[in-house]
Every structure is written in C-alpha cells, then in structure tokens.
Amino acid sequence: MDFLERSTTNEDDASTSWLYALFAANLYRFCPQIDTSSYADIYRRLVTSRYRASDDQLSEALPIKREVLAELTSYIRQIKGRPGFVTTFHTGSYRILSRVMYMQGLNVAVVMSREIIAEQGEHLFAQHTKMKDVGKLQLIDADAGNCLIKMLGALQNGYHVVIYMDGNHGAAPTKDELDNEEVPFFNCNLVVRKGLAVLSYKRNIPIFPILSSLDDQDDTFYKSYPVISPNTEEALKHYTSRVFRTLYNHLQEVVYPKPEVWEGWLYVHTMPGKRERNKVKRRYQSYWPCRVGTRYYMMISPRYTCQEIGKLSFLCMRKWKHLTRQMKN
Known part of the structure; x- marks a missing residue:
C-alpha cells in the first residue's frame, strides 16, 4: 500500500492509483449521495489520517x-x-x-x-x-x-x-x-x-x-x-x-x-455483504481508471473486478470521467 502511495508522481496520479480506485468504488457503493467530485479530496485526507494515526502510536507523549x-x-x-x-x-x-x-x-x-x-x-x-x-x-x-x-x-x-x-x-x-x-x-x-x-x-x-x-x-x-x-x-x-x-x-x-x-x-469490500437472492442485475455500475506503475486498469464497481487496459484507453476514460464530473457540477 505504501509503495503505491509513494509511486504517485503527480496530483493526477494520486486520484487514479489502485488504492484510490478501491476507495472510490467503496464510497460510491455505500454512500452514493456524496458528490464524486469531492472523492479525491476525501481520499487525500484519508491518507493523511492514516499516517497521523501511525505517528500518534509512535509518539512518546x-x-x-x-x-x-x-x-x-x-x-x-x-x-x-x-x-x-x-x-x-x-x-x-x-x-x-x-x-x-x-x-x-x-x-x-x-x-x-x-x-x-x-x-x-x-x-x-x-x-x-x-x-x-x-x-x-x-x-x-x-x-x-x-x-x-x-x-x-x-x-x-x-x-x-x-x-x-x-x-x-x-x-x-x-x-x-x-x-x-x-x-x-x-x-x-x-x-x-x-x-x-x-x-x-x-x-x-x-x-x-x-x-x-x-x-x-x-x-x-x-x-x-x-x-x-x-x-x-x-x-x-x-x-x-x-x-x-x-x-x-x-x-x-x-x-x-x-x-x-x-x-x-x-477494505470494506473484503467484508461480506448481503448476497443478492435473485439474478436481477444491479442498476448502477461505475468504471474507475487506475494506474499502478506503468500499467493501466479499469475497476468495475460494485463487482470489484479489474481489467487491464491500454494507456490510450486509460487516458480517454480519465478524460471522460473529468468531463462528466464537470457536466454534473
């Protein structure tokens, strides 16, 4: 996890890392009322909070x-x-x-x-x-x-x-x-x-x-x-x-x-959830571009499956997410 966070080279990468994709998919699944345009900010504060908790544990006072x-x-x-x-x-x-x-x-x-x-x-x-x-x-x-x-x-x-x-x-x-x-x-x-x-x-x-x-x-x-x-x-x-x-x-x-x-x-996706009792497909499905090193992926929420994609597809998907977010706002 720490390696993935340190591997981000610029602000855009921070919002497309693997951990961010997990975070975004989970937040959307449980709290769809939260505006997706605020996800990157919430995620950065979450990362800060994690390091702060670790520092607190090491502190003598x-x-x-x-x-x-x-x-x-x-x-x-x-x-x-x-x-x-x-x-x-x-x-x-x-x-x-x-x-x-x-x-x-x-x-x-x-x-x-x-x-x-x-x-x-x-x-x-x-x-x-x-x-x-x-x-x-x-x-x-x-x-x-x-x-x-x-x-x-x-x-x-x-x-x-x-x-x-x-x-x-x-x-x-x-x-x-x-x-x-x-x-x-x-x-x-x-x-x-x-x-x-x-x-x-x-x-x-x-x-x-x-x-x-x-x-x-x-x-x-x-x-x-x-x-x-x-x-x-x-x-x-x-x-x-x-x-x-x-x-x-x-x-x-x-x-x-x-x-x-x-x-x-x-990690809430690793905690068991209620299983669907019928075969009706979920109405809402989201796609999140994410990057790990030099490889590019598309995460599908809420099924938590991941598919590797090319760099061009990754850039197009990221641009599309950005445009839809602007239109929503």
Missing part, C-alpha cells in the same frame, strides 16, 4: 488535548472495575486507545490480526515496558481458531478486551447463516459473525463502545457511548441484533460528517 484526554480517562475509570469488551473501529487515532487504558491501570488485551501482531507487537510491548505503574498488556491473535476462548480467558483474568469491529481479518462469517448477523450500514448491508454478542449475552459481559474522530479543528477526540448490557428478559436473537445495529450506528454517526476518518473505505 499522548497527542491529545488535555480536556479530551480528561473526558476519556473519566469514562475509562468508570468501567475499570467491570472487565468487558471495549469495542472500537479504525477511525481517527484508534491506535492509542489501549495505551490510554493501561495508563489508567486497566489490564488490556487487544485483539489483532496475526499480520499486525508480527508488524507492531514488538514495538507495543517495548513501549509498554518503558512505562511504570500501568496495567498489563496482552495481544490476542484474531486469526487463531481459539480467539474467542482467549478473549474469555482474558476477561476471567480481569482484562478489558479491545476489539476492532471493522477488522477484515479474524473470525470471518461462515456459510452457516445461523452464525451470522446482517447489519445495515449506510446504503448497504454487512454480514458479521455473532460470536461477540453471543459471548456477551451468555456470560453477562458488558460492551463499552469508544470511537475516535476529529473535531472541527482537526484535533483528535474520543466519543464514549452508553454501555450495552444483556437483559435476562431479552431473547438472544434480539440482543444480537441490538448490539451490532447499535455499534454500526455509532460508526455511521462518526463517519458521515467526516468520511476521511475511517480506514475501512480501503
């Missing part, structure tokens, strides 16, 4: 305003005595949430993909070791078959478990529809595995949603939402639906005014 940190730590202190699932998404400066938590004395287990653990795990533990009077840190492999058992074990040992609900790794939905839950997200539906909600329901484990975003001055802030707790009078089916609809409503609330804060636009 917490890059958060004092009043924002005070509000977040106040919420964390309130949940300290009741271990549960701290659910978040890849928005804003999501990477330092677990750090703020163990700095407040909480024992924290973070669920991550095996790839991210290999890439960041050593740094996270080294950073944690340098600190004094903090809670313990544990990393749980989201790709492991015993992930849920590990999460339950951590909870029983007094850890709060941090989960990225929109991760594209880990316990993927199965073919068995009984294990999956369909969740509305903007103009489409996503399919998620029920495991988190089922574990919460059967073991009476609370869910604490916390999301990061940017304020009007583009400074990091965190929003803590009311706890989601199982109710003995509520059926498991209803609780499961309530959990995921509530969490993804929170994500929509954060993303809608600032689409650039969510990294998911780059």
